[in-house]
Amino acid sequence: MAEEPGSKQRAPRRLPGVVRLLIAAMFGALVAVLASYLLRKIGF
Amino acid sequence: MDRQEQVPGSPSPGARRDVWEPLVRERGFIVAFVLSAVLTALALTYVYSEKYESYTSISYRVQEVTRFKAQQNEAVGSPAPQAPFKVIGQTLFEVVRSDAVLGDVVAALHLDEKPPTVYEGPWYKVWYEKTKDQVKEIGRDAWMLMKYGRFIEGDPTQQAIQDLRENIKVTNRDSYIFLLQVRDPYPDRAAKIADHLGKVLADWLLEFDRQPGRSRADQLGALLEEKRAAMDKLRKEIESLLNDNRVASVPLETERLTVNLSSLQLEASRLDSDIARAKARQSSVEGKLAIKQQILGAGAPPAGAAAGAAQTPPALPAAPVEYVQPDDFRKLASQQVFEGVDLTSLVAKREALQASINAISARLGKLPAIQTRLDTLKLALTSIERDYSLLNDSYQEAAVRATSPVSEVRVLYPAVVPTGPVAPIKVYHVLLAGGLGLLFAVGLVYLLSYLGIGILFSPPPRAQSGPPAPAAAGEAPASDGEEARSHG
Numbered sequence: 001m002a003e004e005p006g007s008k009q010r011a012p013r014r015l016p017g018v019v020r021l022l023i024a025a026m027f028g029a030l031v032a033v034l035a036s037y038l039l040r041k042i043g044f
Numbered sequence: 045m046d047r048q049e050q051v052p053g054s055p056s057p058g059a060r061r062d063v064w065e066p067l068v069r070e071r072g073f074i075v076a077f078v079l080s081a082v083l084t085a086l087a088l089t090y091v092y093s094e095k096y097e098s099y100t101s102i103s104y105r106v107q108e109v110t111r112f113k114a115q116q117n118e119a120v121g122s123p124a125p126q127a128p129f130k131v132i133g134q135t136l137f138e139v140v141r142s143d144a145v146l147g148d149v150v151a152a153l154h155l156d157e158k159p160p161t162v163y164e165g166p167w168y169k170v171w172y173e174k175t176k177d178q179v180k181e182i183g184r185d186a187w188m189l190m191k192y193g194r195f196i197e198g199d200p201t202q203q204a205i206q207d208l209r210e211n212i213k214v215t216n217r218d219s220y221i222f223l224l225q226v227r228d229p230y231p232d233r234a235a236k237i238a239d240h241l242g243k244v245l246a247d248w249l250l251e252f253d254r255q256p257g258r259s260r261a262d263q264l265g266a267l268l269e270e271k272r273a274a275m276d277k278l279r280k281e282i283e284s285l286l287n288d289n290r291v292a293s294v295p296l297e298t299e300r301l302t303v304n305l306s307s308l309q310l311e312a313s314r315l316d317s318d319i320a321r322a323k324a325r326q327s328s329v330e331g332k333l334a335i336k337q338q339i340l341g342a343g344a345p346p347a348g349a350a351a352g353a354a355q356t357p358p359a360l361p362a363a364p365v366e367y368v369q370p371d372d373f374r375k376l377a378s379q380q381v382f383e384g385v386d387l388t389s390l391v392a393k394r395e396a397l398q399a400s401i402n403a404i405s406a407r408l409g410k411l412p413a414i415q416t417r418l419d420t421l422k423l424a425l426t427s428i429e430r431d432y433s434l435l436n437d438s439y440q441e442a443a444v445r446a447t448s449p450v451s452e453v454r455v456l457y458p459a460v461v462p463t464g465p466v467a468p469i470k471v472y473h474v475l476l477a478g479g480l481g482l483l484f485a486v487g488l489v490y491l492l493s494y495l496g497i498g499i500l501f502s503p504p505p506r507a508q509s510g511p512p513a514p515a516a517a518g519e520a521p522a523s524d525g526e527e528a529r530s531h532g
Contacts, residue, residue, distance in 0.1 A: 020500055021076045027488070028080025028481050035081070035477040036088045036468075043227075044472045 066493040067486060070501050074485040081481030085473040091176060094465035095211070098234035099225040100242050101456040104132060133216040136453070139252075140212055140224065140245055146205045148244050153236055156204040208237070221456070231462045238459035250451035257445030264439040271432040278425040285417060294415040298408065305404045308397055315394040322390055326383040333376045340373070 015023070067074065117124040127135075139145060150156050161177065163170040188195055211227040224242055228234035291297045492501050 014501075015499055017072075020073060023500065024073045024076035024485070025080035027484065028077040028082075029084040031077075031481045031484050032081040032084035032088065032473075032477040035480050036085055036092075036473055039468070039473055039476060040092070044467055044469045 066489050066501070070489045070493075073501070074482070074489065077485035077488075078478055078481040081477040082474050085477030086470060089468040089470045089473050090172075091179070092468045093229045095227045095229060095467040096231035096234045096462045096464075097225055097227045097466040098231070098238045098459045098462050099223050100238045100459040102136070102222045102224055102242055102245070103454045103456050104136075104220045104222060105450070105452055105454060129216055129218045133214055133222060136222055136245070137214040139248065140214060140241060141209050143205060145241070145244050145248055146208050146212075147201070148248075149237060149240050150201060150204045150208060152240055152244075153233070155208060155233075155237075156200040158200075159230075212241070226459075227466065235459040235461040239455070242453075242455035242459075246451040246453045246455060249453050250448070253452060254446050254448055257442045257448070261439060261442035261446050264435055264442055268432065268435050268439055271428055271435060274428050275425060275432065278421055278428065282418060282421050282425070285414065285421070289410065289414050291411075291414060294411055294418055298411050298415075301404050301408050301411070305401060305408065308401045308404065312394065312397045312401060315390060315397060319387065319390045319394060322383060322387040326380065326387055329376055329380045329383050333373075333380055336373050336376060 014020075119125075163173050185195065208226075213225040215223045215225065224238060224245075226234050226238040226241065228237060286292065489501060
């Protein structure tokens with residue numbers, strides 16, 4: 001029944017490093033597609 | 045000591061470090077983000093088809109218009125403003141983009157026919173080209189399916205027109221020279237399209253300029269034909285009026301007839317006096333002859349008349365018989381005959397003269413009506429001739445415009461086949477994607493750090509006196525190290 005000591009100060013659970021890299025890559029690809037679309041629109 | 049020397053209000057060196065700390069801590073995420081953006085952008089530039097741009101210069105020439113009368117163009121009741129270059133350029137652009145012009149170019153250059161695909165080069169290039177085409181095909185079908193829910197077989201000509209429309213540009217820098225730019229996946233075809241488009245544009249504008257003149261000429265031609273027919277009818281009517289009445293000119297005829305009539309009337313008066321004289325002469329001769337006959341009768345009375353003569357006294361004094369010569373008697377008889385003939389001739393002449401006078405009088409009586417009708421016809425003819433003249437001026441203007449040999453637009457020189465593509469420019473794509481990726485990544489890091497969302501990033505270090513929390517299972521070792529350093 002007693003609260004585990006130090007549980008309030010514990011850092012939130014983070015995603016694994018590979019998953020974080022994948023998410024970064026996905027966002028990066030999304031930004032690249034957006035940039036390409038803009039450049040094609042203006043003729044480059 | 046440091047705290048005492050620091051300027052109040054300025055951030056401490058520790059605070060400055062704190063500003064950069066999330067970026068340093070999440071540098072792996074940022075690098076992955078930017079690298080992914082750059083590589084994806086570079087890959088996309090290889091997926092896109094290369095575009096080659098060819099261009100040609102078009103000279104816009106102000107056209108000379110022949111006008112026989114002053115004219116003014118109005119728009120909504122006011123003089124129409126002069127068209128600035130922007131309006132001219134936009135008009136040319138719209139004309140170039142119109143289906144009429146583009147359809148002509150597509151049909152002439154067979155742009156609606158798909159060129160045969162030839163894969164050449166090393167195996168990886170062939171594989172790449174084939175894969176790219178297949179991906180494009182699949183993507184097109186998928187987009188159509190998402191758009192319409194089914195596959196629609198499009199018209200290749202319309203599609204070619206639409207593609208061409210998106211790859212045409214007309215630019216102008218406030219001059220009479222316009223630049224017509226065409227982009228196409230094939231460099232030689234881009235030049236051909238630019239050349240043909242310029243030619244079609246010039247022809248189209250020439251026709252566009254001629255068309256109003258032709259329509260106006262047609263309209264005015266019909267009106268002129270009507271007026272010409274009306275004039276011919278009136279002229280024939282005038283001619284037949286004069287011919288029927290055998291008159292060349294009514295005033296001259298009136299004058300001539302009046303002179304003739306007066307001379308005839310004078311002649312008739314003379315004849316009347318001649319007839320009167322002839323009658324008097326004849327009476328005188330007849331009287332003389334009667335006296336001679338009485339004398340002759342008294343000198344040798346006939347046997348039957350001798351008894352009567354004793355009873356009725358003679359009306360004339362008796363004259364001796366020897367005084368009445370037979371020659372005198374013959375002369376008188378002859379003179380009587382001559383006088384009779386002369387009188388008859390005079391009377392006949394008088395009758396003929398009277399007939400002429402009557403005819404001329406009748407003819408003179410008709411002339412005022414003829415003159416009135418002639419004046420009416422001539423007035424109508426003058427009015428129609430004036431209308432005809434006005435219409436003819438406009439018709440000549442329209443005819444000049446309808447046969448204008450020069451277009452307002454002229455292609456200065458043929459388009460040059462481009463050597464290098466204008467799109468995609470890889471460095472632009474890479475730089476923009478990298479820059480945008482960097483901005484997004486940094487913003488994301490700061491935002492999530494500020495909000496304390498720790499699912500992606502480590503939470504910001506807290507100043508706490510207690511022992512550090514035990515590391516959660518599954519954390520990356522690098523992050524743990526960083527976290528440990530920040531806590532330390």
